[in-house]
Amino acid sequence: xxxxxxxxxxxxxxxxxxxxxxxxxxxxxxxxxxxxxxxxxxxxxxxxxxxxxxxxxxxxxxxxxxxxxxxxxxxxxxxxxxxxxxxxxxxxxxxxxxxxxxxxxxxxxxxxxxxxxxxxxxxxxxxxxxxxxxxxxxxxxxxxxxxxxxxxxxxxxxxxxxxxxxxxxxxxxxxxxxxxxxxxxxxxxxxxxxxxxxxxxxxxxxxxxxxxxxxxxxxxxxxxxxxxxxxxxxxxxxxxxxxxxxxxxxxxxxxxxxxxxxxxxxxxxxxxxxxxxxxxxxxxxxxxxxxxxxxxxxxxxxxxxxxxxxxxxxxxxxxxxxxxxxxxxxxxxxxxxxxxxxxxxxxxxxxxxxxxxxxxxxxxxxxxxxxxxxxxxxxxx
Numbered sequence: 001x002x003x004x005x006x007x008x009x010x011x012x013x014x015x016x017x018x019x020x021x022x023x024x025x026x027x028x029x030x031x032x033x034x035x036x037x038x039x040x041x042x043x044x045x046x047x048x049x050x051x052x053x054x055x056x057x058x059x060x061x062x063x064x065x066x067x068x069x070x071x072x073x074x075x076x077x078x079x080x081x082x083x084x085x086x087x088x089x090x091x092x093x094x095x096x097x098x099x100x101x102x103x104x105x106x107x108x109x110x111x112x113x114x115x116x117x118x119x120x121x122x123x124x125x126x127x128x129x130x131x132x133x134x135x136x137x138x139x140x141x142x143x144x145x146x147x148x149x150x151x152x153x154x155x156x157x158x159x160x161x162x163x164x165x166x167x168x169x170x171x172x173x174x175x176x177x178x179x180x181x182x183x184x185x186x187x188x189x190x191x192x193x194x195x196x197x198x199x200x201x202x203x204x205x206x207x208x209x210x211x212x213x214x215x216x217x218x219x220x221x222x223x224x225x226x227x228x229x230x231x232x233x234x235x236x237x238x239x240x241x242x243x244x245x246x247x248x249x250x251x252x253x254x255x256x257x258x259x260x261x262x263x264x265x266x267x268x269x270x271x272x273x274x275x276x277x278x279x280x281x282x283x284x285x286x287x288x289x290x291x292x293x294x295x296x297x298x299x300x301x302x303x304x305x306x307x308x309x310x311x312x313x314x315x316x317x318x319x320x321x322x323x324x325x326x327x328x329x330x331x332x333x334x335x336x337x338x339x340x341x342x343x344x345x346x347x348x349x350x351x352x353x354x355x356x357x358x359x360x361x362x363x364x365x366x367x368x369x370x371x372x373x374x375x376x377x378x379x380x381x
Contacts, residue, residue, distance in 0.1 A: 023279025106239030
């Protein structure tokens with residue numbers, strides 16, 4: 001027993017050390033992710049947009065396709081381009097890709113991998129008076145409305161004579177397009193500069209507003225407007241990457257809640273939809289009770305719930321405990337399977353099952369049969 005306790009203590013120390021290191025180097029990780037997402041830097045001076053094979057792949061964060069340096073496509077822009085076309089009304093590839101990222105990482109992408117999120121972090125470092133957003137929590141629901149209306153419904157429902165819909169979010173709301181696309185391109189390209197009109201003026205006002213708000217409030221665009229953050233937030237509670245609070249170490253001092261700029265109390269809602277896994281609560285905890293966790297463990301549980309589960313599992317048999325883990329794995333595997341099926345079936349150029357003709361139709365029927373079996377008889381899957 002003593003050996004087991006010592007082993008568990010050493011494991012927890014290593015785990016917390018890794019969590020601390022990840023949180024410590026977050027800024028460098030954000031800078032690296034932004035550079036990789038925008039690797040074609042010489043294009044800024046040429047006034048050209050990279051149009052190579054990399055643009056066929058979506059990046060995880062919000063990064064405009066029109067940015068001269070962009071190495072990949074923005075998932076929101078790509079989704080709108082597909083659903084707004086006259087030929088397609090839904091993008092299985094992009095939806096499957098985002099579901100997969102949501103299950104694997106959740107809003108960790110917002111906290112570590114999103115270029116526009118990093119920009120807001122840098123802007124908030126400008127020395128001036130800061131304002132809390134705790135009393136503005138109802139505004140966090142706006143981003144879900146933006147996701148549903150501006151990204152999904154309007155491009156499908158409001159179309160022109162050719163049956164094509166506008167990319168409403170990219171066209172009227174997203175400030176990243178002006179920052180990364182319009183401004184650098186117009187600076188070196190006279191033709192683009194002369195074509196700028198009222199829409200550019202409107203988007204410039206949106207960008208300036210977001211910049212000013214980002215100096216005063218922490219990540220206002222992420223909290224209130226971003227549809228990509230809204231989508232990843234839907235998976236925060238089931239994401240494999242999450243937060244864990246050790247109830248034996250937690251002394252309820254409240255320091256983690258005070259330091260959180262996303263207005264989350266990690267002891268009550270460790271995997272809140274607003275948590276971007278920034279790790280500030282890990283650094284602030286005086287007893288090392290808070291840490292990152294990757295896997296099935298006790299994700300989404302509060303301190304009190306973790307204590308109850310731990311007490312129960314000591315009384316269970318090994319078979320019962322393993323059965324619970326298998327059930328959790330089963331639920332997540334179904335989500336992963338559905339995302340992979342969406343990824344594969346819906347978009348032939350990137351399809352893992354890119355089979356032609358009769359054989360492809362047969363394969364799709366087999367996948368659909370498997371989906372039906374999962375829904376009706378999960379015990380057999």
